[in-house]
Amino acid sequence: VKQAEDEIAAINMAIGAGFAGARAMTGTSGGGFSLMTEAIGSAGMTETPVVIVNSMRGGPSTGLPTKTEQADLFQALGASQGEYPKAILAPKDPVSVFYMIADAFNLAEKYQIPVIFLIDFLLSNGYYGIPVDEIDPSKIKIERGDIIESVNGEGYSRYKITENGVSPRVIPGTKGVYYVAATDEHDENGVLISDIYTDEKKRKMMMDKRMTKMKYIVKEFxxxxxxxxxxxxxxxxxxxxxxxxxxxxxxxxxxxxxxxxxxxxxxxxxxxxxxxxxxxxxxxxxxxxxxxxxxxxxxxxxxxxxxxxxxxxxxxxxxxxxxxxxxxxxxxx
Missing domain, CATH: 3.40.50.920 (Rossmann fold)
Structure with missing residues (x-):
């Protein structure tokens, strides 16, 4: 656990940790989430897994900082400019929180996306009686997705176009593998296509590749x-x-x-x-x-x-x- 100096630092630390291969999450409420949205878009473009918990409160601005509301759904839908694949989960009670946060991490890593976990002040600060047998860690499965541990001289395309839109990823430091992970639009190899002349065909291919993930994510719900x-x-x-x-x-x-x-x-x-x-x-x-x-x-x-x-x-x-x-x-x- 790392206490960052502000929400912008917190989300970028979490994205960096996810990029480096850790399962990473950060938490905030509505105002802090607003500050995080540009960075969440960078995770969408670089296809980096990260989980963001937003404990909703009354807004806008400081609003009702110690009161509850469910008013950040469209903020979560529109987090960052442009369009990119994401998942939004909203557990119904503390038992669901226990199991669904694992689902959030699994979805983030399997599909290399930001996952937004919406709770609220009521759920964050409420009191609940929970039978002990309803919380069973053995029921939690960890799914990390397609991670390549070695490349045998065949070359590597970080953003390779695949049937389900998910490209095999490597953890930084894997021997013999390097690539550019920029927030600019790029081709399958990570080469930027956004400067001066934009390759319209490749831009469309990469957008289609990323958004294809949504068809497969919803099937898992x-x-x-x-x-x-x-x-x-x-x-x-x-x-x-x-x-x-x-x-x-x-x-x-x-x-x-x-x-x-x-x-x-x-x-x-x-x-x-x-x-x-x-x-x-x-x-x-x-x-x-x-x-x-x-x-x-x-x-x-x-x-x-x-x-x-x-x-x-x-x-x-x-x-x-x-x-x-x-x-x-x-x-x-």
Missing amino acids: PLPVVEGDSDPDVTLLGWGSTYGVIREVRELLQNEGIKVNHVHVEYVYPVKNEIADILSKSRKVISIENNYSSQYTKLLRMETGFNVENKIVKYDGEPFTPLYLLEEVKKYL
């Missing part, structure tokens, strides 16, 4: 958590830390004889089309988010075309409470 009635009249949709309160409200509604289920998303981006398929089976969908603009439902509509018309949002710095949420849900029933 599990389906969302689905709990409750199999033939619901209403579906409660949430993501991230709202899981516990939505589960409790779902149980209260079921006790009143209402057919309801709960769909909860933790693997947020890229978006699985199957989520829209699951939601389309419900007669009514209500989204529940701790932000002003119902950001996840916007993302869902952008990526799948599925529109959620009924939205419950809360952005006063406080988390949902069961009785408050129950009253809000009943307004749509």
Whole structure:
């Protein structure tokens, strides 16, 4: 663990460590994440694995530094200029945090991408009772991806175009191997193509190569958590830390004889089309988010075309409470 002098130093240290072969992560909240975004883009261009934890709070600027919110989803989607492959994960509770941070590292290394891990003040500072047997380190698998340990005189292309977009990487210091890893656009060998004359064909090839990874990343994502009635009249949709309160409200509604289920998303981006398929089976969908603009439902509509018309949002710095949420849900029933 290294305490850096600021967020810009922290993210660049983490990227450097990832480049050197370490599993590297740094953590911050919304304002610090804003400072990190240019460097996150450099990891996207150099295809360097790194994990960034953003514990969301109320914003913008200093905002509500000791309060909770889920308002940084689109900041995570747009981290840095341009387009590059990334994954965004948002665990639902501390047990999910334990297992999913391992998934974040595995995805980062297998696909050589930045992975953004969205939690919030509620999850970071809350109190939870967790049965000991729910935390089992033996269930965690470490997958480091395609790493070459030696090259037998055949030459090496760091950014070689492959079927899944992932190029074999070497750890710096591997005998007989060297390459340029610049934040400028480059060809398969790392040679810059951005100065004076840009090779349009190679630029397109490299963009396509990087973005191809997204098709394979989303295949690794599990389906969302689905709990409750199999033939619901209403579906409660949430993501991230709202899981516990939505589960409790779902149980209260079921006790009143209402057919309801709960769909909860933790693997947020890229978006699985199957989520829209699951939601389309419900007669009514209500989204529940701790932000002003119902950001996840916007993302869902952008990526799948599925529109959620009924939205419950809360952005006063406080988390949902069961009785408050129950009253809000009943307004749509």
